[in-house]
Amino acid sequence: MMDLDILGHSVEQLEYNEAARDTFLLIKVRPGVSKKKATESLKDLNVASVEVENWTRKEGLHPDLIDMMIGCLSVPINSLVSCHFPTSLSQCHLYTLNDDGPLIQSVSVDDNSEGTAGSCVWQLPCTEFESIWENLIFDDNIKNELLSYLISLIDLSERGVDSSIISVNRLMLLLGAPGTGKTSICKGLAQLSSIILNDKFSKCAMIEVNSHSLFSKWFSESGKLVARLFEQAEEMASDDSTLLFLLIDEAESLCTRRSSCGNDPTDSIRAVNALLTQLDKLRRRSNVFVLCTSNLGDSLDGALIDRSDVSRVVPLPGERALTAIYRSCIQQLIAIGVISPTSDEVMESVCSTLSSSSLSLSARSIRQIPAVAYAKSMKRRMNLETFVPFLFKALEDKKKKLTSHV
Ligand SMILES: Nc1ncnc2c1ncn2[C@@H]1O[C@H](COP(=O)(O)OP(=O)(O)O)[C@@H](O)[C@H]1O
Ligand SMILES: [Mg+2]
Numbered sequence: 001m002m003d004l005d006i007l008g009h010s011v012e013q014l015e016y017n018e019a020a021r022d023t024f025l026l027i028k029v030r031p032g033v034s035k036k037k038a039t040e041s042l043k044d045l046n047v048a049s050v051e052v053e054n055w056t057r058k059e060g061l062h063p064d065l066i067d068m069m070i071g072c073l074s075v076p077i078n079s080l081v082s083c084h085f086p087t088s089l090s091q092c093h094l095y096t097l098n099d100d101g102p103l104i105q106s107v108s109v110d111d112n113s114e115g116t117a118g119s120c121v122w123q124l125p126c127t128e129f130e131s132i133w134e135n136l137i138f139d140d141n142i143k144n145e146l147l148s149y150l151i152s153l154i155d156l157s158e159r160g161v162d163s164s165i166i167s168v169n170r171l172m173l174l175l176g177a178p179g180t181g182k183t184s185i186c187k188g189l190a191q192l193s194s195i196i197l198n199d200k201f202s203k204c205a206m207i208e209v210n211s212h213s214l215f216s217k218w219f220s221e222s223g224k225l226v227a228r229l230f231e232q233a234e235e236m237a238s239d240d241s242t243l244l245f246l247l248i249d250e251a252e253s254l255c256t257r258r259s260s261c262g263n264d265p266t267d268s269i270r271a272v273n274a275l276l277t278q279l280d281k282l283r284r285r286s287n288v289f290v291l292c293t294s295n296l297g298d299s300l301d302g303a304l305i306d307r308s309d310v311s312r313v314v315p316l317p318g319e320r321a322l323t324a325i326y327r328s329c330i331q332q333l334i335a336i337g338v339i340s341p342t343s344d345e346v347m348e349s350v351c352s353t354l355s356s357s358s359l360s361l362s363a364r365s366i367r368q369i370p371a372v373a374y375a376k377s378m379k380r381r382m383n384l385e386t387f388v389p390f391l392f393k394a395l396e397d398k399k400k401k402l403t404s405h406v
Pocket of ligand 1: 136181363367
């Protein structure tokens with residue numbers, strides 16, 4: 001457990017306190033409550049100590065504050081972090097959620113042609129991404145690693161790093177099997193950064209590129225469409241107070257290895273070249289991060305892999321992560337009244353037995369099992385022991401389905 005007691009420390013002292021520097025308090029403010037009033041409520045908090053698991057939420061603090069998350073980069077995700085109030089306000093990031101939903105941006109080859117949905121734009125932090133981060137469970141510290149990388153790059157840019165000496169591309173590539181959480185990590189990272197960095201960037205947005213539609217409709221024009229899409233990104237990024245994330249999900253559809261393009265390779269090559277040229281242009285802006293994911297790392301163009309500062313394989317969940325994912329699913333069923341509350345011992349034994357039979361399944365597959373089991377049970381409420389056989393049945397069916405597709 002790490003203890004963050006920064007009460008009474010001067011700001012200068014804080015600079016030398018690694019743990020304090022890496023610790024963030026994300027405080028969600030009730031809509032309509034002014035920042036000033038929320039800050040006052042924060043000072044009034046007479047809680048001696050708030051203790052939470054690193055990067056999970058603590059609810060119900062003050063009527064003006066909906067909830068709070070404490071996170072520390074220098075300790076592993078599942079360890080406990082405690083924070084004493086009143087704390088240094090520089091660590092506290094107040095925020096309210098944007099609930100406008102995504103804005104579909106269309107791109108077209110020229111002004112006269114019909115557009116295609118090239119991307120959707122999320123203003124962050126937004127309601128849809130709110131609980132992504134804490135619900136992602138891994139066996140290693142990948143979430144902190146990636147967040148720490150992102151914050152360090154912002155820090156280098158703020159210090160005025162000369163990027164012809166130290167190469168900083170702000171391009172991250174996540175590789176791995178489908179359903180391991182690549183897209184979710186990107187969204188969670190962007191959401192968290194939009195809050196943690198809200199003292200540096202007053203606005204934050206994510207452009208989610210629709211790689212498939214850029215290719216499907218006007219295949220021969222995809223190079224031009226890519227260029228158009230990046231023009232839109234450039235325009236948004238031209239405002240230095242905006243932190244911009246560009247998510248290129250399933251990048252293999254837009255950036256396949258140029259040497260492997262089939263019979264008529266020119267269009268794909270043109271699209272890949274356009275993408276690389278545009279990425280190089282966008283790299284000049286220190287407020288833009290490009291997040292790419294791919295299920296097929298082998299078929300990605302080498303130039304994209306080369307440009308990424310971090311290329312990280314997102315692993316399938318191991319036994320510890322699987323147990324935690326099952327636990328979170330069952331806890332959810334208890335919370336909504338499908339399963340009756342049960343003892344910790346029963347819960348742990350059920351989750352660990354399930355997890356040892358689930359190795360090689362993705363986290364996405366695991367999260368689908370409880371709903372299928374519930375449907376199979378034909379019961380509206382039951383205890384965990386009654387539910388377990390249905391969980392196993394759903395798990396076996398899932399495994400069968402997956403092997404029959406191989
Ligand atoms: N590591 C994980 N821990 C918990 N849930 C996960 C994890 N990875 C994926 N999921 C679940 O699976 C869903 C799909 O994940 P996604 O990010 O789309 O995977 P990918 O992009 O790798 O195919 C998520 O919404 C989440 O519910
Ligand atoms: Mg994905």
